[in-house]
Amino acid sequence: MASVAPLAQLIAVAVAITMTTGVLTFRRRRETPAALPLTAALASVSLWGVSVVLQNADLPARWLDLTVFPQFLGVGGCVLSLRLFVDAVSGRTLRARRVLAFSVEPALLLVLLALDPHLHLFHATVEHVGDPVRRVVTAGPLFWVNAFYSYAVILTAASTIWTLRRSSRGLQRRQATTMLVAILVPFLCNLAVVLPGVALAVDITPLAFAVTGVLFAYAVLQQDLLRLVPVARSLVVETVTDAVFDVDARERLVDVNPAGMAVLGAGAGPRDTVVGRPFADLVEAAVAEAVAAGEGETVVRLSGGGHLDVRTRWIRDDHGHPLGRVVVARDVTDRYRAAQALERANDRLRAQVATIERLQADLAEEASRDPLTGLRNRRRFVDDLSARLATAAEAGHPLSLVLLDVDHFKAINDAHGHAVGDDVLVEVARALGAHARPEDVVRYGGEEFVVLLPHLDTDAARVRAEVLRAACAGVRVGIESLRITISAGVATAPAHGTTPDELLLAADRALYEAKGGGRDQVALAD
Known part of the structure; x- marks a missing residue:
């Protein structure tokens, strides 16, 4: 028993080393994401070591039992932190999901230790023997489950460092070697503590971590470990x-x-x-x-x-x-070809859009034209008239329109048939178009037509209306006895109205006056 106290003192020295190294790494926390998990690992080892020192410090039995929880808190924290440290130096981003995944087992371990005095699944038996009192335990099944898990995590971390070492060069290779030794030394010592037939009287793993602390201190101070990680730089270049x-x-x-x-x-x-x-x-x-x-x-x-x-x-x-x-x-061959294919597709799409726009324009124009006479129909006439009235008013110019109606058109249809009536409308439209701009002639509906006369006042519009009436009177459709006459009403803006409705109403009233006066004549709006 006399050998226990000096060994505990050595462990206390090891704790001082790991704590000092932890302070050094914590100061580098802003330089690399690897600093915090390494600091946590060294802090966990320090807690583990303090617990072992207390277990060999001649404490009462009840106080010895209280050291178990912090001891395994340090064990679980050490395993978790070393794994996260290796992830950081190998270039893996420390994500919350991964940290939580590795935290599950240590958390369950602590819950189990709290319940173990009743379950006896972690420590099958616990005895307090000797003077000074020592806590002697036998491992339960869950102790070996935890040991197997911890060893597996440490070995995977060591495997990662070994892979990095093989793919690194120069200083980065030496860094990887330092980390590999720092991890494996306490791992092998812990095996000597827990394996049946080899188990030592005192847990010397924290003492072995003194070597780890020295190695990490050397790596941080001399090899500038935390400034140069991740050591996987060459691995990244290679892959x-x-x-x-x-x-x-x-x-x-x-x-x-x-x-x-x-x-x-x-x-x-x-x-x-x-x-x-x-x-x-x-x-x-x-x-x-x-x-x-x-x-x-x-x-x-x-x-x-x-x-x-x-x-x-x-x-x-x-x-x-x-x-x-x-x-x-x-x-970038595939990307370049894809870009060319996309450009060709865009060209085709632009051509299709242009075709669609042209067809839409043709359709709109066709919808605005009377299929029989080819003249513009009433569909958009009122909107166009509104725009022209606004333009004429702004310029201070008059705008006249003539509303024309084929006399006795129903009688023509009844006597000669609708085909002849259609021929009459076509020829009247042709005669009107010959004496006015095509865009100013509109088939207003049935046998009615509208002719716009921009810049003409009432008198000039009446003269032009007489010309239009005379031109329509000369229309022939192949029937010698059929004589075509036209009645017309003239209205001028702004004298007879400033809106389409007012102007058309004034022209319509003038047209009825012409018809009431005997037809085949032109009448002016009041």
Whole structure:
């Protein structure tokens, strides 16, 4: 029993080391996301070590029992934090979902410890023996479940660090080696504590963590671990799908990743043979020219018809002198072809839209025309008349209109048939169009027509109306006995109205006066 106290003192020294290292890492928390989980791991180890020291400090039995909970709080926190630390240095984003997933087992462990005095599933038996009193336990089934889980998590973390070490170089490789040793030393010591037949009298795992603390302190202070992580930088370069080339100041290739080897092609030879050769000898002339042009971005067309997005950046020393260039190339052939296909599709779409717009315009124009006479119909006439009245009023010009009606048109239909009546309307429309602008002639409905006379006052409009009446009187449709006459009413804005309704009503009243006066004549609005 005499050997226990000195060992506990060594563990206390180990706790001081891990706590000091934890303070150092916590101060670097703003520099990298790996600092906080490492700090948490060192804090957990310190709590674990303090619990072990207290268990060997001649405390009463009831106080010894109280050290179990913080001891395994430190154990669970250490396993969780080390796993998250390895995730951070390997480049994995620390997401809340992953942290919660790894926190489930430690949380269940603490609940189980709180209930274990009644369940005896974690510690099957607990005895207090000796002087000073020591707490002696036998492991229950859930103790081994927790041990297996903890070892599995630590081994997966060590495997991740080993993978990073194999893919790293230089300082990053040394960092990975330091972390690997720092994790495995306490792992092996803990095996010596818990394995049947090997179990030691005192849990020396916190003592082994003194080695971990020293190694991490060395990595933080001397290897600048927290400033340079993630150590997976080279792994990223190796696995990234973009081709990466390092070209020195003499235009020689000094490094290339597997994606870059795929760009060079099988004819370039193995990776070890291409390094050191002139870069221009390894790539197509267009790529070499793009890189030689200096820092920038360009899309290069390859001889095989593909396209390569080439981005070049200078590598400079602390004084700004160029050491070489890093070239990142990405195959954008599919994207380029997709863009061309999209452009062709857009061209077709624009052509289709233009066709649709033209058809819509034709349809709108067709809808605004009378199918029999080809003249504009009444559909949009009132809106057009409103616009013309507003324009004429703004310019201070008169605007007249003539409302015309074919005399005795019903009698023509009754006597000669609707086909002849249609011929009469067509010929009247033709005669009106011959003496007025086509856009000013409207078939108002049935046998009625409207002719707009811009810039004409009432007197001038009456003269033009007489001309129109006379032109219609000369219409012939093949029936010698059929004589066509027209009655007309004239109205002028603003004298007879300033709105379409007022002007049309005035013309309509004048038209009825013409018909009431014997037809075949022109009447003016009052």
